[in-house]
Amino acid sequence: MKVEGRALRGIVLLLVFGGIVLPILAGFWQTARAAFGVMPALGDRTASLAPWYTLFALPGFATSLRLTLVTGFGATALALILATGFCAAVHGRIGPQAAARMLSPYLATPHAAMAIGLSFLIAPSGWVVRLLSPWLTSWRVPPEAITVGDRWGLALILGLLVKEVPFLLLVILSALGQIPVRRHLAQGRALGYGRGIVWIKVIMPQVYPLIRLPIYVVLAFTLSVVDVSIILGPSNPPTLSVAVLRWFSSPDVNRMMPAAAAALLQAGIVLAGIALWWAGERTVIRLGHWWIGRGGRGLSAEPGLWMASALVAGLMALGALALVVLLIWSWAWRWSFPEALPQSWSARNWIDPSGSWYRALAATVEIGLATTGISLALAVAWLEGEQRVGGGRLRWATGLIYLPLLVPQIGFLYGLNVVFLEAGLGGSMAAVIWAQTLFVFPYVMITLSDPWRALDRRLVAAAASLGATPLGRLVRVKLPILMRPILTTAAVGFAVSVAQYLPTLFMGAGRIATLTTEAVTLSSGSDRRIVGVYAILQSALPFAAYGAAILLPSILQHNRRALTGGFS
Amino acid sequence: MSLELVDLRIAPRDTSRPLFRPLSVSVTGGEVVTIMGPSGIGKSTLLDAIGGHIGPGFAVSGRVRLDGRDLVGLPAERRRIGVLFQDAMLFPHLSVGQNLAFGLPPGLRGRTARRAAVEAALHQAGLAGFNDRDPATLSGGERTRVALMRSLLADPRALLLDEPFSKLDADLRDDIRGFVFDHVRRRKIPVLMVTHDAEDAAAAGGPVVRL
Numbered sequence: 001m002k003v004e005g006r007a008l009r010g011i012v013l014l015l016v017f018g019g020i021v022l023p024i025l026a027g028f029w030q031t032a033r034a035a036f037g038v039m040p041a042l043g044d045r046t047a048s049l050a051p052w053y054t055l056f057a058l059p060g061f062a063t064s065l066r067l068t069l070v071t072g073f074g075a076t077a078l079a080l081i082l083a084t085g086f087c088a089a090v091h092g093r094i095g096p097q098a099a100a101r102m103l104s105p106y107l108a109t110p111h112a113a114m115a116i117g118l119s120f121l122i123a124p125s126g127w128v129v130r131l132l133s134p135w136l137t138s139w140r141v142p143p144e145a146i147t148v149g150d151r152w153g154l155a156l157i158l159g160l161l162v163k164e165v166p167f168l169l170l171v172i173l174s175a176l177g178q179i180p181v182r183r184h185l186a187q188g189r190a191l192g193y194g195r196g197i198v199w200i201k202v203i204m205p206q207v208y209p210l211i212r213l214p215i216y217v218v219l220a221f222t223l224s225v226v227d228v229s230i231i232l233g234p235s236n237p238p239t240l241s242v243a244v245l246r247w248f249s250s251p252d253v254n255r256m257m258p259a260a261a262a263a264l265l266q267a268g269i270v271l272a273g274i275a276l277w278w279a280g281e282r283t284v285i286r287l288g289h290w291w292i293g294r295g296g297r298g299l300s301a302e303p304g305l306w307m308a309s310a311l312v313a314g315l316m317a318l319g320a321l322a323l324v325v326l327l328i329w330s331w332a333w334r335w336s337f338p339e340a341l342p343q344s345w346s347a348r349n350w351i352d353p354s355g356s357w358y359r360a361l362a363a364t365v366e367i368g369l370a371t372t373g374i375s376l377a378l379a380v381a382w383l384e385g386e387q388r389v390g391g392g393r394l395r396w397a398t399g400l401i402y403l404p405l406l407v408p409q410i411g412f413l414y415g416l417n418v419v420f421l422e423a424g425l426g427g428s429m430a431a432v433i434w435a436q437t438l439f440v441f442p443y444v445m446i447t448l449s450d451p452w453r454a455l456d457r458r459l460v461a462a463a464a465s466l467g468a469t470p471l472g473r474l475v476r477v478k479l480p481i482l483m484r485p486i487l488t489t490a491a492v493g494f495a496v497s498v499a500q501y502l503p504t505l506f507m508g509a510g511r512i513a514t515l516t517t518e519a520v521t522l523s524s525g526s527d528r529r530i531v532g533v534y535a536i537l538q539s540a541l542p543f544a545a546y547g548a549a550i551l552l553p554s555i556l557q558h559n560r561r562a563l564t565g566g567f568s
Numbered sequence: 569m570s571l572e573l574v575d576l577r578i579a580p581r582d583t584s585r586p587l588f589r590p591l592s593v594s595v596t597g598g599e600v601v602t603i604m605g606p607s608g609i610g611k612s613t614l615l616d617a618i619g620g621h622i623g624p625g626f627a628v629s630g631r632v633r634l635d636g637r638d639l640v641g642l643p644a645e646r647r648r649i650g651v652l653f654q655d656a657m658l659f660p661h662l663s664v665g666q667n668l669a670f671g672l673p674p675g676l677r678g679r680t681a682r683r684a685a686v687e688a689a690l691h692q693a694g695l696a697g698f699n700d701r702d703p704a705t706l707s708g709g710e711r712t713r714v715a716l717m718r719s720l721l722a723d724p725r726a727l728l729l730d731e732p733f734s735k736l737d738a739d740l741r742d743d744i745r746g747f748v749f750d751h752v753r754r755r756k757i758p759v760l761m762v763t764h765d766a767e768d769a770a771a772a773g774g775p776v777v778r779l
Contacts, residue, residue, distance in 0.1 A: 390624035461621040464644035480661040561704035562660035
């Protein structure tokens with residue numbers, strides 16, 4: 001049993017290493033070569049620093065850099081503060097089940113769709129202004145202000161918050177489940193500390209180590225995000241990641257090498273950003289110990305908590321309205337400013353004579369199913385191998401799982417595409433599926449790990465004592481009992497796949513269009529009704545997947561009351 | 569049939585301090601030997617070691633012999649040692665009948681033959697008509713009875729009981745104990761039971777070993 005467990009684990013590690021780590025390294029290597037002026041395809045074979053000088057001299061470079069840092073750090077710090085405050089204020093008032101139900105629409109909606117919805121909401125001609133005009137504002141034409149794409153990146157930060165706050169809420173709530181919060185709160189308050197202060201001084205120091213990696217993931221994401229930034233961020237100059245994408249896709253081949261240099265710089269920014277955050281943690285810990293040691297009871301943290309919760313509620317409302325306005329636009333026919341609702345409705349937006357949204361939908365589903373299937377099979381093999389060998393997960397294995405989420409996509413996707421093109425595999429469906437699996441697998445692994453380990457091992461022992469082989473125990477006992485969490489995991493994986501933008505763009509070499517790539521492309525200046533159709537389809541897919549994950553077990557395993565995922 | 573432990577010693581790998589003194593016990597067919605000890609001493613771990621379910625965190629030395637054959641190194645599924653846990657551990661995704669069929673050896677072929685064996689077992693357990701029931705709807709006593717029948721259908725050469733009665737209501741406990749002990753005695757199966765309830769030991773009527 002142990003030998004074959006080791007063999008299984010070895011195979012999985014080999015697959016993960018060969019399929020994830022090596023390609024990322026190869027991608028970075030190619031990007032780095034181009035960044036230092038080595039591009040054999042263009043006849044450049046000698047290394048030089050010229051691309052970097054060109055990059056630093058490019059117009060708007062400094063602004064792009066500043067924008068990236070401000071929006072990335074700003075969105076992450078704000079999201080963490082708001083999510084923490086919200087949890088402190090509502091913990092114990094909302095059950096974990098209800099919270100998960102409340103959060104899942106926000107988690108399921110792809111970033112791009114949410115960003116498009118927000119832009120339809122907060123634009124000068126957006127729904128918010130329409131709802132308030134002309135009775136309150138007396139505007140008959142949209143005001144001349146710039147709300148979407150403002151030069152400080154505020155709309156971008158807002159868009160990131162609407163998606164990242166729910167993610168952090170989910171992470172914090174699940175971490176709180178591992179801590180005796182109620183007893184610690186009672187203990188702290190019995191010692192004379194206010195509720196809010198107990199949260200800051202007692203609960204959060206225990207929660208933080210459990211959510212550190214997801215926070216790094218959020219930081220890496222907000223520092224390097226492309227699709228949300230294209231939709232909500234300033235366009236001239238844009239954030240660095242968008243600038244890199246523009247230079248890469250520029251018809252001017254001379255932009256290629258500085259683009260590679262910028263992609264490498266982007267990776268450096270994320271690494272340095274995580275390092276800086278880590279250093280910040282050390283400082284906060286040191287200051288915190290001193291602060292806690294002074295024993296101040298500070299009864300006044302409560303208002304801060306309530307303000308954070310109010311802001312989170314506001315973000316949630318914005319997110320919900322964003323989805324509603326997408327739906328309205330996709331069915332609107334005539335909707336002139338400042339009407340609160342369309343004057344006429346129509347299904348014509350959905351009529352698609354050239355079949356373009358249908359093709360994008362089919363490609364999205366196909367890629368989503370394939371990536372989810374591959375990731376799920378790999379994750380089950382990994383977890384099963386781990387369990388058969390026994391013992392916990394090794395630290396570096398956790399690092400391996402998180403790696404693709406911590407390195408910026410744009411840093412290695414360009415180089416990877418070069419590798420694929422040289423191997424004659426560029427622009428194929430297989431290349432896109434594989435590139436997306438890099439980012440789907442980590443989420444699948446993270447989602448499935450806890451339920452897998454929570455399965456009562458005595459059930460498995462009972463099966464073994466009845467003569468079931470290791471494979472039999474997996475197929476006949478573990479998988480069916482874990483059907484619900486496995487399907488939920490599949491839905492998460494599918495949602496992640498649907499939302500992928502850069503991997504599809506780079507590895508598809510522009511030949512493979514998904515709902516996400518189409519929606520982002522159309523978002524700049526196209527007909528809102530058509531964009532609405534794409535964005536609605538894009539969010540409908542993950543919703544359908546989550547719905548299936550809830551419905552299927554109730555149909556297939558109806559009349560099995562204890563099947564809540566194997567928790568005893 | 570007989571189950572024999574010779575100088576069995578279990579130690580966590582990180583401390584290497586054995587959980588209890590080396591244990592030597594011999595159980596003959598139809599006999600119920602009770603092992604008692606305070607909670608946390610490793611009674612369940614002992615049964616894990618005998619049944620082959622122990623994790624890699626423990627080092628096991630000594631001998632476990634079943635009908636004279638040494639079991640060390642044999643995987644759990646080939647040891648033919650049944651186990652009955654506190655919570656019965658019926659598979660929640662299967663019906664009562666499917667749970668019982670899970671125990672039936674694959675050598676028994678044909679849908680009708682297997683179905684008949686399951687029905688006979690249900691009947692013996694006083695649970696006729698329970699074939700399609702969801703295990704979650706059974707009472708504690710019913711679950712224990714199904715779990716025992718499931719173990720017996722696999723035709724075990726020995727049976728381990730891990731405090732199987734401790735969660736049952738007091739008035740039910742005698743009944744279920746009687747049911748379990750009657751069945752194993754009739755089938756001449758050697759039984760090793762761990763418990764911290766002196767009444768369990770008295771009802772078993774066999775030798776008592778203290779860890």
